[in-house]
Amino acid sequence: MSYIPEEQLITQAKCLFEEYLPKVETLKVKERQKIPCQEMPTQDPLVRSQNMEEVALGYSFEQARVEAMRCLQCVKKNCIEGCPVKIDIPRFIDHIAKGEFEQAIAVVKETTLLPAVCGRVCPQEKQCQLYCTLGKSFKNVEKSVAIGRLERFVADWERENGKVIVPFVKPSTGKRVAVVGSGPAGLVVAADCRREGHHVTLFEAFHKLGGVLRYGIPEFRLPNDIIDKEIETLHSMGVEIKTNFVVGRTRKLTDLIEKDGYDAVFVGTGAGLPIFMGIEGENLVGVFSANEYLTRANLMKAFDKKADTPIYPSKNVMVLGGGNVAMDASRMAKRLGAENVYVVYRRTENEMPARREEVLHAKEEGVVFCYLQNANRIIGDDKGRVRSVECVRYELGEPDASGRRAPILINGSEFEMEIDTVIVAVGNGSNPLISQTTPQLAVNKRGNIVVDETQKTSMDKIFAGGDIVLGAATVILAMGEGRRSAASINKMLAEAAD
Amino acid sequence: MSRILYKQQFSDDVFLMRLHAPLIAEERKAGQFIILQTDDDYGERIPLTIADADTNEGSITIIFQVVGKTTKQLSFMNAGDELPALVGPLGTPTHIEQFGRVVCVGGGIGVAPLHPIAQALKAAGNHVSIIIGARNKDLLILENEMKSIADELIICTDNGSYGRKDLVTAPLKELCEQHPKPDMVIAIGPPVMMKFCSETTRPYHVFTQVSLNTIMVDGTGMCGGCRVNVGKEVKFVCVDGPEFDGHLVDFDNMINRLNAYKDIERHHYKCFVKNAFKDEEVVL
Numbered sequence: 039m040s041y042i043p044e045e046q047l048i049t050q051a052k053c054l055f056e057e058y059l060p061k062v063e064t065l066k067v068k069e070r071q072k073i074p075c076q077e078m079p080t081q082d083p084l085v086r087s088q089n090m091e092e093v094a095l096g097y098s099f100e101q102a103r104v105e106a107m108r109c110l111q112c113v114k115k116n117c118i119e120g121c122p123v124k125i126d127i128p129r130f131i132d133h134i135a136k137g138e139f140e141q142a143i144a145v146v147k148e149t150t151l152l153p154a155v156c157g158r159v160c161p162q163e164k165q166c167q168l169y170c171t172l173g174k175s176f177k178n179v180e181k182s183v184a185i186g187r188l189e190r191f192v193a194d195w196e197r198e199n200g201k202v203i204v205p206f207v208k209p210s211t212g213k214r215v216a217v218v219g220s221g222p223a224g225l226v227v228a229a230d231c232r233r234e235g236h237h238v239t240l241f242e243a244f245h246k247l248g249g250v251l252r253y254g255i256p257e258f259r260l261p262n263d264i265i266d267k268e269i270e271t272l273h274s275m276g277v278e279i280k281t282n283f284v285v286g287r288t289r290k291l292t293d294l295i296e297k298d299g300y301d302a303v304f305v306g307t308g309a310g311l312p313i314f315m316g317i318e319g320e321n322l323v324g325v326f327s328a329n330e331y332l333t334r335a336n337l338m339k340a341f342d343k344k345a346d347t348p349i350y351p352s353k354n355v356m357v358l359g360g361g362n363v364a365m366d367a368s369r370m371a372k373r374l375g376a377e378n379v380y381v382v383y384r385r386t387e388n389e390m391p392a393r394r395e396e397v398l399h400a401k402e403e404g405v406v407f408c409y410l411q412n413a414n415r416i417i418g419d420d421k422g423r424v425r426s427v428e429c430v431r432y433e434l435g436e437p438d439a440s441g442r443r444a445p446i447l448i449n450g451s452e453f454e455m456e457i458d459t460v461i462v463a464v465g466n467g468s469n470p471l472i473s474q475t476t477p478q479l480a481v482n483k484r485g486n487i488v489v490d491e492t493q494k495t496s497m498d499k500i501f502a503g504g505d506i507v508l509g510a511a512t513v514i515l516a517m518g519e520g521r522r523s524a525a526s527i528n529k530m531l532a533e534a535a536d
Numbered sequence: 537m538s539r540i541l542y543k544q545q546f547s548d549d550v551f552l553m554r555l556h557a558p559l560i561a562e563e564r565k566a567g568q569f570i571i572l573q574t575d576d577d578y579g580e581r582i583p584l585t586i587a588d589a590d591t592n593e594g595s596i597t598i599i600f601q602v603v604g605k606t607t608k609q610l611s612f613m614n615a616g617d618e619l620p621a622l623v624g625p626l627g628t629p630t631h632i633e634q635f636g637r638v639v640c641v642g643g644g645i646g647v648a649p650l651h652p653i654a655q656a657l658k659a660a661g662n663h664v665s666i667i668i669g670a671r672n673k674d675l676l677i678l679e680n681e682m683k684s685i686a687d688e689l690i691i692c693t694d695n696g697s698y699g700r701k702d703l704v705t706a707p708l709k710e711l712c713e714q715h716p717k718p719d720m721v722i723a724i725g726p727p728v729m730m731k732f733c734s735e736t737t738r739p740y741h742v743f744t745q746v747s748l749n750t751i752m753v754d755g756t757g758m759c760g761g762c763r764v765n766v767g768k769e770v771k772f773v774c775v776d777g778p779e780f781d782g783h784l785v786d787f788d789n790m791i792n793r794l795n796a797y798k799d800i801e802r803h804h805y806k807c808f809v810k811n812a813f814k815d816e817e818v819v820l
């Protein structure tokens with residue numbers, strides 16, 4: 039797929055819109071199947087790889103309505119099965135098709151709190167869109183209804199038209215809830231518990247809120263304005279916010295209950311523990327975890343000349359890994375001026391866990407993908423700086439029991455690449471800070487907090503959710519766990535009041 | 537937000553500040569540090585050791601030397617000003633117990649973080665010898681405070697303007713040669729000084745603890761920017777440290793990593809100083 043300019047996509051959609059609008063109420067399945075998929079307009083790859091602005095520009099009004107008309111409105115709503123928070127997808131899409139955007143966003147918000155975020159970052163092709171009947175009829179998930187793009191469209195429409203309503207907050211219950219961590223899980227718990235009339239304090243270790251949404255996922259994929267808007271809403275609801283507060287250090291977890299009088303605590307501290315490869319040369323100057331690289335660039339704004347936080351000047355960058363984090367890091371490196379950026383992945387494109395769209399965007403921006411390859415050791419110069427990387431090649435072996443073909447090392451395949459910066463993006467473990475300072479809290483072998491089906495931890499009044507429970511997962515799953523935790527907390531507090 | 541309660545200038549480049557931070561003052565233990573920002577939008581996050589705390593006043597004391605843009609900016613701030621971001625206490629506290637004979641070595645600004653540790657070691661019943669060193673007399677800090685703790689205080693200056701004209705490693709070696717030799721050494725100061733202190737004690741097999749001041753971003757173990765090689769392991773200074781066995785630390789790698797952004801930092805600093813002076817002319 040090659041780049042199509044925005045104007046062209048919008049003009050095409052206008053024609054289709056006029057053609058189909060008169061029949062919107064009576065479209066047959068066959069007719070719907072014939073409506074072409076609406077591509078997401080983007081900035082020109084050559085332009086955008088030099089700026090931080092959002093890559094995907096969002097559907098035009100006509101594109102959204104045309105795309106919505108593609109939905110078959112199936113009786114058996116398979117797509118909902120694929121959605122971790124069970125948004126009533128066909129219903130909100132039907133409203134879009136009819137131009138009823140206010141009703142559409144209301145449907146979405148029945149079950150999700152951050153649609154502008156999820157519409158942008160959810161791996162839809164592995165969730166709702168994987169189950170879409172339309173896509174199945176073409177045997178091609180890329181031809182499914184673009185549910186994520188439509189979700190984003192209505193969420194943006196609501197925000198840009200000033201239609202965001204601050205949720206109603208019930209009269210004060212006098213109960214106090216502490217929310218630790220302001221990633222998607224924490225944000226949802228704060229909103230849901232505050233709505234019930236509880237006093238909510240949101241504690242965040244960093245100086246800015248949002249968790250990975252702020253420090254990890256770059257501006258060009260998820261603009262800060264969107265996170266700011268969500269936080270503004272929490273503010274208006276009366277959520278108390280304490281940044282620069284590390285629970286476990288500034289205050290022990292148990293002290294929040296015993297000394298500070300909180301009736302319930304939610305721990306949503308995320309998966310922030312970078313995993314390194316354990317190969318030779320990994321501590322040379324010029325080797326970074328993706329967390330560090332992205333935090334410098336995003337949270338600390340190192341892409342901006344005004345910022346004090348420096349970022350390493352690179353020419354030839356190697357990114358290790360194949361997930362969203364690797365995509366973000368490679369595209370960021372490109373934007374920060376690297377001439378050559380290589381993503382090195384041990385398997386092939388089919389196995390890459392990254393969102394499909396990010397991979398395509400990265401390729402369009404000139405990131406080079408090296409499959410069936412891995413870094414073996416990093417070689418430094420006399421000043422201890424990265425000079426090159428020795429790599430090895432793999433081939434895919436026979437399918438194993440799970441049907442997946444495992445990569446097998448090709449002996450003697452070592453070769454060297456001239457590289458000055460290595461970004462390690464092979465995953466995140468769970469940050470042990472809370473568990474180390476709260477030994478009573480049960481964690482599993484991987485350090486993830488253990489919870490029951492109500493998200494309660496081994497400790498009284500303490501709940502947990504998101505990446506700290508799931509291991510590095512997704513925004514939508516973190517949000518879902520937040521929802522469930524808030525419901526449990528609200529129930530517990532209501533019962534205590536009776 | 538944290539208000540600056542008090543500011544004192546020790547020398548051209550060295551300042552002491554007391555900051556309003558009641559929770560940190562209550563929780564902090566010897567060896568821990570804070571991270572602060574002079575601007576929470578575009579500012580960088582810099583770690584500084586907590587030199588002292590006063591729970592009555594709800595304050596912590598920091599002592600810092602101007603080495604770059606942020607510390608320069610901080611030195612321009614005054615009592616009554618608000619720091620936009622201050623977080624802590626971070627790091628693992630120093631392990632304090634009765635070791636017996638302890639030698640505390642502080643170099644330059646490193647005397648500041650050494651002070652609470654020496655205090656705690658003394659309180660735990662140790663015999664405490666303290667060696668403090670600086671380039672010259674003007675740069676020497678906390679002499680009286682250290683004198684009140686030490687069973688024995690040795691002062692060195694590089695140029696001999698005060699105390700012995702020696703590097704701190706010279707008296708350290710002498711103490712190692714005495715009988716009984718020290719049970720433990722704690723060395724805090726510039727990386728090169730800690731490296732040579734560790735080399736000095738190595739032949740005598742005296743356990744030597746150093747406190748590392750690597751580059752940091754978050755200070756909570758999230759980024760790995762602060763990592764160092766300690767023996768065969770990789771450690772994160774902000775959570776596993778800042779204190780490690782000096783005989784195991786790969787100082788050369790650590791020093792290389794500290795210099796990763798030298799050029800950019802120097803440039804930021806120069807631009808800032810140039811601008812600051814321009815403003816002053818406008819004010820005058």
Ligand SMILES: Cc1cc2nc3c(=O)[nH]c(=O)nc-3n(C[C@H](O)[C@H](O)[C@H](O)COP(=O)(O)OP(=O)(O)OC[C@H]3O[C@@H](n4cnc5c(N)ncnc54)[C@H](O)[C@@H]3O)c2cc1C
Nearest residue numbers: 219221222223243249250254285308504505511512513516
């Ligand atoms: C670069 C990157 C790209 C990603 N891309 C995608 C994507 O495209 N789609 C997707 O679905 N998922 C993506 N993910 C994963 C997704 O961001 C996470 O699954 C999600 O953010 C987890 O949410 P959370 O609320 O559990 O934790 P986090 O978002 O990690 O937030 C945790 C917060 O808690 C704070 N905290 C930690 N410890 C403490 C403490 N002791 N006291 C106070 N505060 C503390 C942290 O500073 C942080 O702000 C990506 C992740 C990364 C790193």
Ligand code: FES
Nearest residue numbers: 755757759760774
């Ligand atoms: S400063 Fe980021 S892990 Fe230590």
